[in-house]
Amino acid sequence: MPQISELAVGDSIGSTEIAVDRATFVRYAGASGDFNPIHWDEKFATSVGLPSVIGHGMWTMGAAVSLVGEWVGDPGRVVEYGVRFSAPVVVEYDSATPLAVTGTIKKIDGDRVTVELTATQGGTKVLSRALATVDLSER
Amino acid sequence: MPVNPEVEGRTYPKIPTYVVSRVKVAEFAAAVGAKDPVHTDVEHARSLGYSDVVAPPTFAVIVAQQAEAAAITDPEAGIDFSRLVHGEEGFTHHRPLVAGDEITAATTVDRVRSAGGHSMVTLKTAITTTEGDPVCDVNCVVVIRGEA
Numbered sequence: 001m002p003q004i005s006e007l008a009v010g011d012s013i014g015s016t017e018i019a020v021d022r023a024t025f026v027r028y029a030g031a032s033g034d035f036n037p038i039h040w041d042e043k044f045a046t047s048v049g050l051p052s053v054i055g056h057g058m059w060t061m062g063a064a065v066s067l068v069g070e071w072v073g074d075p076g077r078v079v080e081y082g083v084r085f086s087a088p089v090v091v092e093y094d095s096a097t098p099l100a101v102t103g104t105i106k107k108i109d110g111d112r113v114t115v116e117l118t119a120t121q122g123g124t125k126v127l128s129r130a131l132a133t134v135d136l137s138e139r
Numbered sequence: 140m141p142v143n144p145e146v147e148g149r150t151y152p153k154i155p156t157y158v159v160s161r162v163k164v165a166e167f168a169a170a171v172g173a174k175d176p177v178h179t180d181v182e183h184a185r186s187l188g189y190s191d192v193v194a195p196p197t198f199a200v201i202v203a204q205q206a207e208a209a210a211i212t213d214p215e216a217g218i219d220f221s222r223l224v225h226g227e228e229g230f231t232h233h234r235p236l237v238a239g240d241e242i243t244a245a246t247t248v249d250r251v252r253s254a255g256g257h258s259m260v261t262l263k264t265a266i267t268t269t270e271g272d273p274v275c276d277v278n279c280v281v282v283i284r285g286e287a
Contacts, residue, residue: 031170063172085225
């Protein structure tokens, strides 16, 4: 677990790239219970004006915060996490662009450290105001 | 058709008890690419002080969305599901969810407003243990796109 005394606002917590394909969203649909066909049925997705199948925003939110859990070494330490969905993750049939995630320390308040996450797909920001706060107190 | 602002303040009934299972936690973690062993390895989770495997930070959405469904399908709200997109989501965890937890959830319509021809509906869902202890507060904003 990171030591608070060694952290500073502006520090990077690292970055990761997460591959996506149609199966990713079929799997997330099953795991989450959100079977909206815009996430797995291209014919339906394009019929309602979408460019292709799009990922669940909640998948993107869940995938992005894994970087924070790995940095802390205990995802159970995430006490606050909020995002705005600014653009969909578009999932082409056989050439989907991966999700790129980076994180930077935004605030340190006692034992609580807030990380701002940046999640982009092919240069498009898919989350905004993505802030995750972890509790690094002794237990 | 805009969402009926008169549903603001309405709280819907609690969902039936949801039991967090090891299998579902592992399945959800795999789906979002969360590889930390705390989600799948009971001994590792116990070594960190948890009673069982820990759910990923967004796992609570499974339960929240079950509770939110009552608001979204309330005929008096007039929400057109086919025009609904997810705007914002936020979790405040009072403690992590772990396998074995028996929880429930109830959704309140916090705010209904119109912006640029769209309706924005803020839903607040309180997830508690079946005894009523707070577990997670979920804030969800859905946008119902207006007719172009």
